[in-house]
Amino acid sequence: MTAPMRNRQIVYAKRPVGEPDLGCFDLVEGDIGRPGPGQALIRNDYVSVDPYIRMRMEAKDSYAPVMKIGEIMVGRTVGQVVESNIPDFKTGDWVVGRLGWQDYSIAAAADLQKIDINAAPPTAYLGSLGSTGITAWVGLMHFGQPKAGETVVVSAASGAVGSVVGQLARRRGCRAVGIAGGKAKCAIVTREFGFDACVDYKSPDFASELAAAVPKGIDVYFDNVAGPILDTVLPLLNNFARVPLCGLVSQYNATEPYRIANYREVFNRRVTIRGFVLSDHRDLWPAATEELAAAYAAGQLKYRETITDGLENAPQAFIDMLRGGNIGKQLVRIRT
Ligand SMILES: NC(=O)c1ccc[n+]([C@@H]2O[C@H](COP(=O)([O-])OP(=O)(O)OC[C@H]3O[C@@H](n4cnc5c(N)ncnc54)[C@H](OP(=O)(O)O)[C@@H]3O)[C@@H](O)[C@H]2O)c1
Incomplete structure (x- = not known):
């Protein structure tokens, strides 16, 4: 060359x-x-x-x-x-x-x-096998601490990080529920990425549809977007729920910050919200890479x-x- x-x-x-x-x-x-x-x-x-x-x-x-x-x-x-x-x-x-x-x-x-x-x-x-997948793994496994039988919800679920989060949650025996923009994206989230359910946040009935998709409440909310979607999720969280805050994509282009209305639910339900940045957690990268590579090799990680x-x-x-x-x-x- x-x-x-x-x-x-x-x-x-x-x-x-x-x-x-x-x-x-x-x-x-x-x-x-x-x-x-x-x-x-x-x-x-x-x-x-x-x-x-x-x-x-x-x-x-x-x-x-x-x-x-x-x-x-x-x-x-x-x-x-x-x-x-x-x-x-x-x-x-x-x-x-x-x-x-x-x-x-x-x-x-x-x-x-x-x-x-x-x-x-x-x-x-x-x-999925690089920093995107590792972000999903660190946020979910390290900060979300999901247990079999729990309900994990993730926003921007059809996107790069979100699609991996739901698949990892399923591997842990959790119910994985996605939130995405539009019916077509939701269909991909369930059919291709194997989530149990996906709710369209652009639907006028988003709040009630999300509530119906999580009959046992939400134990882990992996937040990629913040803003109004986080507000809708807060009253559905179970006591001691974990919220790994991965990003705030709904706010990046915003000229006025969104003010959370349901913040009191964080206190009522003793919720842990944890912002994290991948580069702070290099010690976790080898474990994340190992699981992602194994899942991919086994055909269990679609992207x-x-x-x-x-x-x-x-x-x-x-x-x-x-x-x-x-x-x-x-x-x-x-x-x-
Ligand atoms: N903490 C870290 O170290 C770390 C590392 C990597 C990424 N991140 C964060 O992870 C998040 C996802 O990143 P990604 O690379 O995987 O991007 P992505 O999800 O593949 O793409 C962005 C998606 O955001 C959604 N979106 C845009 N505006 C929205 C709104 N107003 N409300 C709800 N959803 C909206 C869109 O999906 P819809 O069509 O569904 O709206 C879009 O496809 C971002 O917040 C990013 O900053 C954090």
């Missing part, structure tokens, strides 16, 4: 107010550069576009620092080594890294993880991908994903 002369990158161009538009991103071209000592040049085949990036586009710090204008958009990539000055990484090796929205990246060994594409397709390592072609279309893919345009993991195929 020979290295091309130019690299395309998507950079952060403008802070959004509410929903981002295409003007928030720029496509720039530059030199690829050559890897220095202890570095490798990677050709990125796919990049993951993730909801948390919208938080980082705000002018205020979240758990991660504010993104600066001109900075390359962050995202996990999967691709192949083109040229290497790292003894353990050879040309042609498949690697995952957090290498950003760009055709090529130069990275050190610490930023790269080799993957086995004979065990699963490369894109699976950006989804879906929504793939958009072309690096230049990554901004639109990101905007669409925040609107619910994806089923499963939203990816962009860079090398078409």
